[in-house]
Amino acid sequence: MKAIALFSGGLDSQLAVCLLKEQGVEVIALNFATPFFGATPKTYQAARDLQVELMTIDIGDVYMDKVLRNPVYGYGKNLNPCIDCHAYMLKTAGQYMESLGASFLATGEVLGQRPMSQNKSALQAVEKLSGMRGLIVRPLSGRLLLPTIPEQEGWLDREKLLDISGRSRKRQMELAEHYKITDYPSPAGGCLLTDQNFARRLFDLLSKNPAPRTDEIELLKLGRHFQIEPETLLVIGRNHSENEQLNKLSRPGDLLLKVADHPGPLALIRGKDVLEEPQLQYPASLVARYSDAKHEALASVKIMEFDETEKQIIQVAPAPQS
Secondary structure (H helix, E strand, C coil), rough: EEEECCCCCCHHHHHHHHHHHCCCCEEEEEEEEEECCCHHHHHHHHHHCCCEEEEEEEEEEHHHHHHHCCCCCCCCCCCCCCHHHHHHHHHHHHHHHHHHHHCECCCCEEEECCCCCCCCCHHHHHHHHHHHCCCCCCCCHHCCCCHHHHCCCCCCCCEEEECCCCCCHHHHHHHHHHHHCCCCCCCCCCCHHHHHHHHHHHHHHHHHCCCCCCCHHHHHCCEEEEEEEEEEEEEEEECCHHHHHHHCCCCCCCCEEECCCCCCCEEEEEEECCCCCCHHHHHHHHHHHCCCCCCCCCCCEEEEEEECEEEEEEEEEECCCC
């Protein structure tokens, strides 16, 4: 018997795999990638430790239209369409079942762990929307839920499924020790759509551009953001890694800013507004504020094209520390 398990690499998804394997089920771990979540090196390591095959599927191109823009069940606290998201992933996983020789799906969901998206009503909504009714096993809470087809058909022993519910992690921690799982992320979740700051940035972008490119979404993950004109954004890197990423994400029409004679961040300006020197004074002063020139009376800030071709150097007083 073979199953496809949605696999984030978090503790719950690892435990779900362990419980299925304990019943002799061959498990294929499946991870979906979007601009908002996806596999990390620890996800791959977790799959290797559990000795299961890990498949990754990039659904980023369709996720915006199919899930994010108009979710049937709405959003959570921020811009997270959790019910629609889980349903879409399970529907997509179901499309692979036959070709992979699998008979059912599994998740690491725990009843009541997330009050809005993992209550009984929400789990039933996921099954209905996914079209996989009866074929989704949730091993950690299986005995608290209606019997699934794999249980009814004798593929799984219902008594060997668990009855975990609620937000306490005590039983999962005990199971981790039992299965010798020692390296797993905190249960905070890895979806950027649940992050208040990122969700606010994304909402603002979508209000201006209903069909953003991937690089525009990637830009939302970086740096300090300032709306310097109605249609123009300034992003200031917070460390060397972000500076490098801003450089890579720059494109024709963007401007790059950097203090000329002191260590400091790289900044990117992107927008429809054409900025000349008077309008560049304010963003340049912000860039100087976050550089080692912040205490100087004046700082020299380089204004560059996206390919780092220097346009000009302007003198600004660093913006005051807030």
